Amino acid sequence: MVKAVKLKNLIRDNKIIRVAQGKQYIDNKEIIVSDIYRPGLELTGYFDFYPKQRIQLLGRTEISYAARLDHDSLIRVFTKMCTLETPCFFVSRSLRIPRELKEAAEQAKIPILTSSESTTYVSSILTEYLRERLAVRDTIHGVLVEVKGLGVLLTGDSGVGKSETALGLIHRGHRLIADDRVDVYQKDVETVMGEAPQILKHLMEIRGIGIINVMDLFGVGAVKRRASIRLVIKLVNWDNTANYDRLGFEESKRNICNVEIPQITIPVKVGRNMEDIIEIATMNFRAKKWGYDATKTFDNNLTNLISANSKKDLAEDKNK
Incomplete structure (x- = not known):
């Protein structure tokens, strides 16, 4: 089934x-x-690739060109x-709408909309x-x-403590977008948006x-309608036999709506302050985006230490 937006909703919103x-x-x-679509070529009579299913937006260029055409040509084109x-x-x-466009649109029962805003702004908003x-959701x-x-999207098995951890974060001044079920859709090639279903809005x-x-309970500042998902944190129950990443070299991704989102796995254990850990994980993620990577710093320090020790050993061997 083809998705569609009702024109009356576009106008209302x-x-x-x-x-x-x-x-x-x-x-x-x-x-x-x-x-x-801005129908420039169509005004000249070229209709080979006319995208008729789009909103037809006429700005200053189109209206001024139409003013140069005679009545019969405009009737035929429109x-x-x-x-x-x-x-x-x-x-x-708020440009003057050509009389010929009004007549043709009325005959075909097509609405004509207008705005005082610039053509570029109107196109961007629409x-x-x-x-x-x-968007596919x-x-x-x-x-x-x-x-x-x-x-930050918190995932994990039921009962692992996602909602309780999120509540602790909200108590610290962070904001809730959606609990239990997150509706996601692709905004562009690099961005995935998440929001709550209407029935679960603001609820936990x-x-x-x-x-x-x-x-x-916490005020309007504790909630947000939607947000772009920048990081996925997978919460898992602590397993003494598991080998968890301790240095930060392991990088994984989660595909959401055809966009690869960075994902880290954090084990949950009694006594671990998950709110602190998630805050630090978020700050560390942002620092990496800005080029400050503690893992690389440690790796460089280790490489330098090994190199220095190797030179020291080589010097001692020469002195023997």
């Missing part, structure tokens, strides 16, 4: 948009692609641009809105929190207590 004509046709219109798949026309900068809502079992400004389940409302 973006205050910069005004309906110039065809309000009665809005309910029947849907958008299935996030790309916005009529051809009006198809069953065309969701709407959009004129930016594209971002549509990409978010048309998935659901992950885990807890998403914002720690030190970074979206704490064993022994039940459901709590984080915003009611």
Whole structure:
């Protein structure tokens, strides 16, 4: 099934948009692609690759060119641009809408929208809105929190302590995005966004207590609508026979919506302060992104020490 965004929702959610004509046709219109099109070549009569399923955005360039054409040419061009798949026309900068466009759009029952904003700004706002809502979505079992400004996804088996750890982080001033179930979608080639399902918004389940409302208990500053997932922390129960990474050389990734996200595994054990450890893990991750890698520093120090000892041994052998 093809995903679609209702045109009426696009208008409702973006205050910069005004309906110039065809309000009665809005309910029947849907958008299935996030790309916005500026029909420049079509105004010259070239329709070989006309993307009719996109929002048709006309800015200063298109409107000024149309003003040079005669009435019959405009009628012919605009009529051809009006198809069953065309969701709407959009004129930016509050420019005067050509009479021929109004006639053709009314005949084809296509709405015309307008805005006082610049064409580039309108295109950016519409594209971002549509990409978010048309993106392929998935659901992950885990807890998403914002720690030190970074979206951190806590994963692990049920009962490992994800929600309790997240609650401790919230108590320290960090923010909850989603508990138990995280809806994720790809924003761009490098970014995955996570948010809570509407039914679980601001809510957490704490064993022994039940459901709590984080915003009611900690205030509006303790929650956030969505965040980009920058780090995955997998919590596992401590196993004395397991060989855990102690130096930080091991790097792993988790694929979420076709984006590779860095992942680290942290064992959970009675007496370990998981809130402290996750805070430090987040700070260390950020430091690595900025080029400060303690693992590399240790490796360099070790290499220098071995080299110095080798030279010392060589010198002692020569003196013998």
